[in-house]
Amino acid sequence: MSVKSEHIPRATIQRLAVYVQVLESLQRDGTEVISSEPLAKACNVNASQIRKDLAYFGEFGVRGVGYYVKNLIESITSALGVDREWKTVLIGVGNLGRALLNHKEFKLRGFHIVGAFDCDPFKIGEEISGLEVVCTKRLKERVGDLGVEIGIITTPPERAQRAANHLIEAGIKGILNYAPARITVPDDVSVEYVDFFHHLYALSFNITFNKNK
Amino acid sequence: MSVKSEHIPRATIQRLAVYVQVLESLQRDGTEVISSEPLAKACNVNASQIRKDLAYFGEFGVRGVGYYVKNLIESITSALGVDREWKTVLIGVGNLGRALLNHKEFKLRGFHIVGAFDCDPFKIGEEISGLEVVCTKRLKERVGDLGVEIGIITTPPERAQRAANHLIEAGIKGILNYAPARITVPDDVSVEYVDFFHHLYALSFNITFNKNK
Numbered sequence: 410m411s412v413k414s415e416h417i418p419r420a421t422i423q424r425l426a427v428y429v430q431v432l433e434s435l436q437r438d439g440t441e442v443i444s445s446e447p448l449a450k451a452c453n454v455n456a457s458q459i460r461k462d463l464a465y466f467g468e469f470g471v472r473g474v475g476y477y478v479k480n481l482i483e484s485i486t487s488a489l490g491v492d493r494e495w496k497t498v499l500i501g502v503g504n505l506g507r508a509l510l511n512h513k514e515f516k517l518r519g520f521h522i523v524g525a526f527d528c529d530p531f532k533i534g535e536e537i538s539g540l541e542v543v544c545t546k547r548l549k550e551r552v553g554d555l556g557v558e559i560g561i562i563t564t565p566p567e568r569a570q571r572a573a574n575h576l577i578e579a580g581i582k583g584i585l586n587y588a589p590a591r592i593t594v595p596d597d598v599s600v601e602y603v604d605f606f607h608h609l610y611a612l613s614f615n616i617t618f619n620k621n622k
Numbered sequence: 623m624s625v626k627s628e629h630i631p632r633a634t635i636q637r638l639a640v641y642v643q644v645l646e647s648l649q650r651d652g653t654e655v656i657s658s659e660p661l662a663k664a665c666n667v668n669a670s671q672i673r674k675d676l677a678y679f680g681e682f683g684v685r686g687v688g689y690y691v692k693n694l695i696e697s698i699t700s701a702l703g704v705d706r707e708w709k710t711v712l713i714g715v716g717n718l719g720r721a722l723l724n725h726k727e728f729k730l731r732g733f734h735i736v737g738a739f740d741c742d743p744f745k746i747g748e749e750i751s752g753l754e755v756v757c758t759k760r761l762k763e764r765v766g767d768l769g770v771e772i773g774i775i776t777t778p779p780e781r782a783q784r785a786a787n788h789l790i791e792a793g794i795k796g797i798l799n800y801a802p803a804r805i806t807v808p809d810d811v812s813v814e815y816v817d818f819f820h821h822l823y824a825l826s827f828n829i830t831f832n833k834n835k
Contacts, residue, residue: 422827426820431804434779451804489823490830508721514802520822559825566647583825585818589727591644591664599828601821605798607639608814609733610702612772612796614635615812617703 417488421462425485427452428459432482444475491519496557497585498524500572501564502532502542505587509563510538523555524548526575545575552579559583566590573600630701634675638698640665641672645695657688704732709770710798711737713785714777715745715755718800722776723751736768737761739788741781758788765792772796779803786813 417425431451435443449456463469463481466488470476486492497515499506499522509515510525525537526545535542543551551557560576562569562584569588576584577598586592587603594600630638644664648656662669676682676694679701683689699705710728712719712735722728723738738750739758748755756764764770773789775782775797782801789797790811797813799805807813 417827419824422824423820426817426823427804427815429823430802430817430819434803453804490826491823495822495826504721504724508717511717514819518819518822558829559822583829585821585825589643590647591640591666599825601824602640603816603818603821604639604643605816606643606727606731607636608798608816609708609731609772610639610642610704611632611635611814612798612812613703613708614630616771616796 417465421465422489424452424454424458424462425489427454428462429482429485432478432485436478436482440478442475442477445470448476493519495520495559496523496555497521497559497561498526498548498552498555498557498576498581499561499563500526500545500548500575501562501568501588502527502529502535502537503563503565506563507537509561509587510540520559522561523557524551526551545572548575549579552576552581557581559585562586562588562592564588630678634678635702637665637667637671637675638702640667641675642695642698645691645698649691649695653691655688655690658683661689706732708733708772709736709768710734710772710774711739711761711765711768711770711789711794712774712776713739713758713761713788714775714781714801715740715742715748715750716776716778719776720750722774722800723753733772735774736770737764739764758785761788762792765789765794770794772798775799775801775805777801 445456445459449459466484468481468484497520499509502525510522515522525540525542526548527533527542528545532542533544558581560581562572564572566589569586569590570592573584573592573594577594582598584594584598584600585603586600589604592600658669658672662672679697681694681697696705710733712722715738723735728735738753738755739761740746740755741758745755746757771794773794775785777785779802782799782803783805786797786805786807790807795811797807797811798816799813800816802817805813
């Protein structure tokens with residue numbers, strides 16, 4: 410499976426994450442089997458796209474039956490490497506940082522935030538969602554102790570690069586950046602930007618030019 | 623310009639939002655002119671992609687000089703319809719909702735959150751960032767009074783559809799959904815999903831299969 414997995418394009422990963430979200434909600438509602446047509450409808454894509462995406466990791470469904478919801482969730486999460494626990498740390502305990510620390514969905518999906526860092530002396534020592542805020546200078550030591558692999562940046566834009574530098578120095582290979590700033594990282598580090606504004610731009614554009622479907 | 627604008631693909635809009643972010647940061651640093659190569663580098667795309675994207679709305683730069691930063695920001699935001707103020711309301715005053723209400727970047731970029739709604743009687747009447755939390759039942763009346771065009775959903779997943787129904791009933795044509803749930807809307811309503819998890823999935827995948835660039 411890993412050979413095939415290596416070739417999953419970025420856009421497919423994005424859709425696979427949506428499929429998992431929809432499948433998990435179907436599972437909660439007691440659905441055990443679903444064919445590609447209703448699954449496609451619930452995911453806002455067409456059925457041939459789903460079949461193509463799932464074929465990346467050899468998941469073709471059962472003819473005349475469809476996909477087994479539980480199996481399909483397992484296949485997708487295993488192909489993406491998200492069928493295990495990932496330890497993360499968060500830098501920047503502002504409003505957004507606090508909201509993410511309290512967000513139940515991270516842990517539910519296997520992403521445990523095990524450390525919260527900030528350089529503000531008024532925040533250090535504060536406890537949020539069971540975590541004590543620690544000085545960012547101690548990040549490297551903590552990341553090693555805790556086995557952290559992913560860093561989340563929720564600082565103001567002007568501090569994002571410094572936060573990234575701390576994460577890189579600590580040996581972290583994956584960064585989720587919520588700060589509205591681009592950051593520079595070495596080639597072996599992966600960055601994902603959670604940028605709210607392109608969504609607002611897309612909405613404005615659609616409303617302005619009446620491009621709603 | 624609007625004729626050309628109508629054909630801007632979704633992926634281009636996403637990149638244009640990044641260009642604006644980078645250009646605004648260049649502008650803050652005092653840069654007045656930039657050629658496509660360094661702009662491309664700062665945006666993590668290649669220069670031919672930028673030239674192609676900007677050509678959508680007739681922006682070609684000046685040969686041997688590059689792009690005028692201020693003009694380019696104006697061209698892009700005007701082509702996307704984000705060169706004016708948009709009024710938005712937010713439904714769901716939990717941790718994430720509070721963080722967004724306090725997020726300065728929305729207002730800076732022209733998206734003013736002018737109403738905060740929740741159905742929890744313990745939250746109604748509370749003041750956050752200068753806004754009084756109002757019962758969701760009063761959404762329709764308020765949206766009309768305030769001239770709101772975009773709705774932001776930050777409810778738990780099981781209440782997202784109900785929140786969407788309130789927005790749709792109030793005549794809103796653009797919804798930004800932060801709740802981890804898919805929602806169903808009429809054809810003339812546009813929805814954007816701010817889903818954190820596909821980013822975490824992409825990071826896990828990159829780390830697992832060593833796909834870092």
